[in-house]
Amino acid sequence: MAYTKRHNGRKFDETREIVAKVGVIKNADGSAYYRQGDTEAYAAVYGPRQLYPSFLKDPSKGRIRCYYNMLPFSGMGDRVRPGPSRRSKEISLVTEKAFQPVINLEEFPNTVVDVFIELTQTDAGSRCAGICAASMALADAGIPMKDLVVAVSVGKVGKRLLVDLDYEEEAYEDEPVADMPIAILPRTREITLLQMDGQITKKEIMDAIKLGEKAIQKIYNIQKEALRAKFANGGRDVKRK
Amino acid sequence: MGKLLVQQKQIVVPGEVLAEGMDYLPGDGTFRDKNQIVANILGLVNLKGRLIKLIPLAGKYKPKRDDLVIGRVTDIVSKGWVVDINCAYPAMITLRDATADFIPKDADLSRYFNIGDYVIARITRVTSQNLIDLSMRGPMLKKLEGGRLIKINPTKVPRVIGKKASMINLIKEKTDCQILVGQNGLIWLNGDPKGEILAVNAILKIERESHLSGLTEEIEKFIDEGLKAI
Structure with a gap:
């Protein structure tokens, strides 16, 4: 059966x-x-705080260190084994690399900024959600950065390009699926994270990124609003469909 | 012609474009990228003529010379004491800056300040690599004994002190407490326990509501109500 409609009634470019x-x-x-x-x-x-072990210190600038972790009950019924796995180490690394171009830590030589990302519930797109959360948390910590980092997953199910795949779409079995997490700096539109899994052509990759940019703008506005809300009236929920 | 995209006192997030064109100058917390002035931190816009500056709303304490800070002694080394002053770098009190007394060559340094002691000290030097020197010689500088210590966001300290120390003097007078405010966000209070608790609550209220205007009157009312309850 061809994939012509999303299973939860979303539009193809809707998060x-x-x-x-x-x-x-x-x-x-x-x-x-x-x-x-x-x-x-x-x-x-x-x-920023003191960095140990000392040989990791960089006397010209501060470092950023990310930890991505899924809680044991966060999966879809199966217990996620606690502790670092091959997958979580890779995601920690790509998250770190997504932030490196924006973080301005020249003022804090020899120090480290630790970012802990915990997933309490997952339904695909967890590294993107982690990056979006971490980006707001860094701004909230007063860390100097060139821009917020916004991430979203884009992909292809069957012949359709779509934004923000959930697990059911990612695991669609009847037709080939491609899944691409991307992170973009909204002001300069630089890409700081781009991974891909599945089958997709070069043209479709470019189109998918364009599709993602629209969603990124929307997520960026929600992030901005959430940050402003904390300082304007003591932190309240910002909800947007 | 340059275009200003923000208003005075607006909250901006990192990466937000503040102005376009070459007519404005980037100040603290901002940078220039081609013909845009962009926010580098989360902050409050402060326009002064053509200069755009951001007042940080969050962040760790940045040590500055001549600041009064409260810190905890974490280590004793041959040159003096290492002090944690709630910032990214440890600070140092050298033997000659520690006390007006004579310290004999083989003295047990823990007799002057022991590990875990809290001190109020003045920053005498901050180097480019952020080595911080503290001095204990001067009026008010001492080891803190008794009382209680609270921690607030260092960016809120100016608000707690108030214009010409108006806010802190108000709290001191009304609650009859001794209060020492470190620029690094640590505050030491000593007095009658009930007064102390009232003063702590007043300071935490200031921290929460620092962005609102008419705060001094609000705090005065808050303390008066608290005093009535005692």
Whole structure:
């Protein structure tokens, strides 16, 4: 059966419901919550602070370190084994690389900024949700950065290009599927994360990125609003479909 | 002709374009990218003529010379004491800046300040690599004994102190507490326990509502109501 309609009635360029909140973890220097459909991420930022082991120190600028972690109950019924796995280490690394071009830590030599991303619930697109949450948490921690980082997944199911795949679409079995998480800086439209899994042509990749840019603009506005809301009236939910 | 895209006191997020064209100058917390002036941090817009500056709304304490800070002694080394002043870098009190007393060559340094002691000190030097020197010689600088310590966001400290220390003097007088405010966001209070709690609540209220106007009257009312309850 050809994929002509999304199973939950969304339009092909429509994201799931997005909720963003800043300042959810009081002990952290900065924190944020980001939910996209059933994918839920918390990010906490600590630092800049002293970096150990000392040989990792960079005397010319500060470093950023990211930890991506899925909680044991966050999967779809199967218990996720706690602790770092091959997958979570890879995602931690690409998240770190997505932020490296925007973080301005020349003022803080020899220090580190730690970013902890915890997923309480996942339904595909978890690295994108993690990046969106981390980007707000970094801004909330007062870290100097050139831009917020906004991420969304785009892809192809059957012959249709679409935005923000959920697990059911990612695991669609009747036709080939391609899934591409992308992270973009909204002001300069630079891409800081681009991964791909599945079958897709070069032209379709370019079209998919264009489709993603529209969703990115929308997510960026929600992020901005959430950050402003925390400082304007003590942190309230920002909801937008 | 340049175009200004923000208003005075607006909250902006990193990456937001503040102005276009070459007519405006980028100040603290902003940078220039081609013909745009862009926010580098989350902050409040402060326009002064053609200069666009951002006042940070969050962030760790940045050490500055001559700041009064409260810190915890974390280590004793041969040159003096290492102090945690709630910022990204440890600070140092050297032997000669520690006390007006004479310290003999083989003295046990823990007799002066031990690990875990809190001190109020003045920053005498901050180098480019952020090595921080503290001095304990001067009026008010001492080891803190008794009382209680609270921590607030360092960006809210100016609001707690108020114009010409008006806010902090108000709290001191009304609650009859001794209060020392470190620029790094640590505040030490000492007095009658009930007064102390009232002063702590007043300071936390200031931290929460620092962006609102008419705060001094609001705090005065808050403390008066609290005093009546005692």
